[in-house]
Amino acid sequence: MASVHATLVLASSLTVGLAAVADAATYRVDDSGSLPQGPTAELQWREPVPSRRGDDTLEGTLVVLMRLNVGPWLNRVGRLYLVLPEQAAPLVRLSWRAQGRFLPGQAVPGQRVLVYEGPVSTPWIEERLELGIEASGSRLEGMQPLTFHFEIDVD
C-alpha cells in the first residue's frame, strides 16, 4: 500500500511538471554563467570635436561571452530575445554582433529584440557577443551600469 501511494505521488509530480513545460509562455533566461572580457566598457567621443548644434555621443565596445541556460526548454522550439530595459545610465543605443547562433541587432532602452529562433537542441547556448554601446556624454555621471537580459518565448 505504501508503495502504491508513493507511485501516485510521483505520477502527480509528473503531470504538474509536464503542464509547466508545455505551456506556451515567456520565460526569463538564466545568464549567470556569462562572462565579460573586461570589467568595464570605456566610452570615448564618437566625434572628438562637437558640432555647432551639439553632439555628445560617447561610444565603446565590449566583448561578452554569453552562456544561457536553456535546459528547461530543451527539445522545444523557441524565440530568444535580448531585452534592454530602461536604464539609469544615459544609454542611447546598444548594438551587437555575434559569431554564429545569434542574429546581430540593435536596441534602444525599452526594446526587446529577437536574437535566435528555432529548436532548443542543447541545454546551454554559448555565444560571443561584441557589444557596441552609445551613450549621451552630457548625461553620463562617471561610472554607471548598463543592464540587459534574455527572455525566451516557447511554443
Added chain:
Amino acid sequence: MKASSQTDSRILLGTIAVLLACASGAGAYTVNLTPKNPRTIYLQVGVGTFTGGNYQQGGSPATNPLVNLVSVTVPAAQVGNGTAQTMTTNSTASQSLYDSFAFCNLPNQLYVGGFYRSTNGSAGSATATLVANVPASLVSAGGRTIPFSQISWTSSGNGDAGGQPFPGGTFVAGGTQTIGTINRNEWAESCHTFSYSNAAVAPAGTYTGRVTYTLSAP
C-alpha cells in the same frame, strides 16, 4: 514495469529541480560604462590652427601662438568728433575650422570660436566661459592713454540668425569681463566687428593695448 515508472519519475523530479534553480538564478547582465579622457577645450581668437585640414577633413586642433591686431587710423579732421570708427583686423581667419564655412567677413570681422567637450560627471560645469582681461587703457609711446572702454564690438556670423554665443559689448577698462559661453559639447563661434567710439580728442600717436581672452571650464 513498475521499476520503469520509478525511473521516469526521478528524471522528471530532476527537471523540476532545474526549473526552480533557473527561476531563482535568472538575472540581468550588467556592464559598467565609464567615460575615458573625455574633457577637451579649444579657443580661437583670430587665426587658429587645425593640423590636417579642418575638422570635417580629419584635422585636429593645435596651438597657434599668433596674436592678431585690430586697429583703426582716425583721420586728423575727425579726431574726437564722436563718429565711431570701424576697426579692421590683420587676421586671415574668415572660415570656420570646423568645416571651412565662410563665417566671417575680412577685414572687418575677427573670428572668435571654440568648443567644449565634457561629460556630466567630469566637473559638473555645463558651460565653458570666455572672459577677456582688459587693460585700463591703450597707451602711446609718449605715455598718452585712451581708455579701453572706447572700443566696442558687434557680433554676427554669415548664415546665423538669432543670438550669438559671444554677443556684442564694450570693453570694461581695467577689468575682466565675460564675453560669452560655450555649452557643453558644442562648437560655438561669432564674428566681432570692433569700433572705436572716437569720443575724445587724443594727441596724435599710435596707441596700443592687448586684451587677453581665456576660455575656461571649472
